[in-house]
Amino acid sequence: MDDFFKYLTAGEEDQNWGLFLNVAGAYLAKPGQSYPPMKHPSGYYFSWDSGRVLQEYQLNYITRGGGVMETREGKFNIRAGSVLLIRPGVWHRYKPNAKSGWQEHYVGFDGELANRLLSHPLFDQSQPVLHVGVREELIDTYYKVFDLVAEEHPGFQQIASGLVVKMLGYLISFEKQKEFQGKPIAAIIEDARFRIRQNVDQHLDMEHMAREYNIGYSYFRKMFKNYTGMSPHKYHLELKVMRAKELLLVTNKSVKEISYDLGFQTIHYFSRLFKQKVGKSPTEFRA
Known part of the structure; x- marks a missing residue:
């Protein structure tokens, strides 16, 4: 110019x-x-x-x-x-x-x-x-x-x-x-992200997932965090919270039902995590 x-x-x-x-x-x-x-x-x-x-x-x-x-x-x-x-x-x-x-x-x-x-x-x-x-x-x-x-x-x-x-x-x-150009780990992380998104309502064993990719979990976790900014477990939790917010706003399901649908072990853990991430309880968020 x-x-x-x-x-x-x-x-x-x-x-x-x-x-x-x-x-x-x-x-x-x-x-x-x-x-x-x-x-x-x-x-x-x-x-x-x-x-x-x-x-x-x-x-x-x-x-x-x-x-x-x-x-x-x-x-x-x-x-x-x-x-x-x-x-x-x-x-x-x-x-x-x-x-x-x-x-x-x-x-x-x-x-x-x-x-x-x-x-x-x-x-x-x-x-x-x-x-x-x-x-x-x-x-x-x-x-x-x-x-x-x-x-x-x-x-x-x-x-x-x-x-x-x-x-x-x-x-x-x-x-x-x-850090990822030309390296197989980039494709692995993209595939892992897709699998986590597709199974947001499931319990996922991240160490088992790493073994399926034939890499050690510590390396998988480190490179996943470098790629996305968060660990695989935290990435999964963030997706669960995002999905919970959507269900609270667009469905009539109870908090207990949403907690169960997203694979949380107890409603108390779900409510505590939701408030920690969102700043409001699920009931307050829905209101």
Whole structure:
């Protein structure tokens, strides 16, 4: 796309939303061209000799070319598909290779929600460059942000902030997928999830299930949790609670009947688990 950048103001309502944008843009640094371009304001412009410290987060996605980034943590190679995660208050500098140049897409943002999301273990300050590959869905999300900030219709900050959250979600998802790419365990977990869903009302022996897949339970449990975010047993319980909520709302079955239908040993255990997960007892939820 053509070079584009826009600096934004965030009102009190935008800041109270929890995540707000300060800047968004795209830039093609051609081979041999000086970098960064001189047209940026003093708060963003930097030289290689001095580097800079920003007062915001930035996600800078490189989709062509390559280069290098340096922080106090070390020196990091950048290639097509790299995302530079820049944090407020952290000295850094980066530049494209003179022979290749690069295409960059960036957003700058801040806020309390941003602080919380960027505390995720994946976003380790010692590793400010993530190699996720050139992903069409990530590029498309940047373009949607650019369209919003170009027009600045009322409420654009709230929509754009949601797209930044989406970007961060993609980064986590891409990193998690790396662990399973090309490995048979991914197909095993998908099959196990299907079996658990199909038998939500049954008692399932997860250790026996692992043996059916010819793998040890500890490995099965670990990889299932890495894949889904929860253990097989917890996954099964969450599905039971979801099904219980549906039955409470759309049927006239008693709490005792629903408890029995979903394979709970006692109504007391079912009621206690339901309240723990939902915050209300089954009777209160139905009312």
